[in-house]
Amino acid sequence: MTPTTRPLGSTTGVEITFILVGLLTFAAAVLTVTVRNLVHAALWLVVALGGLAGCYLLLAAEFVAWVQVLIYVGAVAVLLLFGLMLTRAPIGRTTELDSENRWAALVVGLATAGVLVTVVADAVRTTWFDPRAAVVNGTAKAVGSSLFRYWVLPFEVLSVFLLAALVGAIVLSRRDVSDQEAEA
Amino acid sequence: MHAIYPLTLAALLFAVGVYGVLARRNAVAVLMAIELLLNAVNLNLVAFSALLRDQFGMGQVFTIFLITVAAAETGLGLAIVLLLYRNRGTAAIDDARELGEDGALGLKRLPAQTVTENDKAVAK
Secondary structure, eight states: OOOEEOOTTOOOHHHHHHHHHHHHHHHHHHHHHHOSBHHHHHHHHHHHHHHHHHHHHHTTOHHHHHHHIIIIIIIIHHHHHHHHHHTTOOOSBOSTTBOTTHHHHHHHHHHHHHHHHHHHHHHHTTEEOOGGGOSSOSSHHHHHHHHHHHOHHHHHHHHHHHHHHHHHHHHHHOSHHHHHHHHO | OBTHHHHHHHHHHHHHHHHHHHHBOBHHHHHHHHHHHHHHHHHHHHHHHHHTTOTTOHHHHHHHHHHHHHHHHHHHHHHHHHHHHHHHSOOBGGGOOTTSOTTGGGOOOOOOOOOOHHHHHHHO
């Protein structure tokens, strides 16, 4: 199967919306890793993940978009905020959030961006696709039927994995385990 | 939809995540940057699922799997960070250098850690 191509100039309304949402997402991501206030960084991360949910919607992946909102914006962000509070992270503006090798990190980040964007842009160039013409469209019905028709084993393995992670997290963060060991 | 828009956005988000992982000092902030890395891959999966017209729905199903794995990873990561904080009194990963050799890679041994409550409890 060869994807169709279209010249880059022919921008549709969906693409303009995607570019705007993508710019918002990118700006929020940059703020997440640069802002000096740790709580603000967590809240910008929420904006970035919500923007990505919008991108999924524009790519006609509805079910994934709502899973993203439920799990990331709902659960993971709250988990991160709890982590900040439990480790008594500095709440206000602080200068010690960035490590001293941030300039090397900036060089590595820019190099990664340069390589990836150059390669990707050269590879797909004018490739065009219609997200709504996908064989498995993004509705809950289609994704669910493909999940339980073709991907049952990974699904079950993943449930065991989640259980193991849950037990591991509880064992790691229980306080009395180490106390008992110290007394023994 | 031109394929270049979602793929470029994913590449840029990945680069931002790489910068965040390397530049941040607080372990929770590093976890946030790891979330960005995983989400960049998710966007790639969704875009390629539509682009390649996969009949098994692999891209979107794997995105859901990856979101689940990322949630488990965040939970475990925060538990480990909490343990680090409880034993050291700090969540700064630059201070965790016990496995580093003196003088290797220009690292220098940090002054002795302050004694935390947990150390006292263990000493008893």
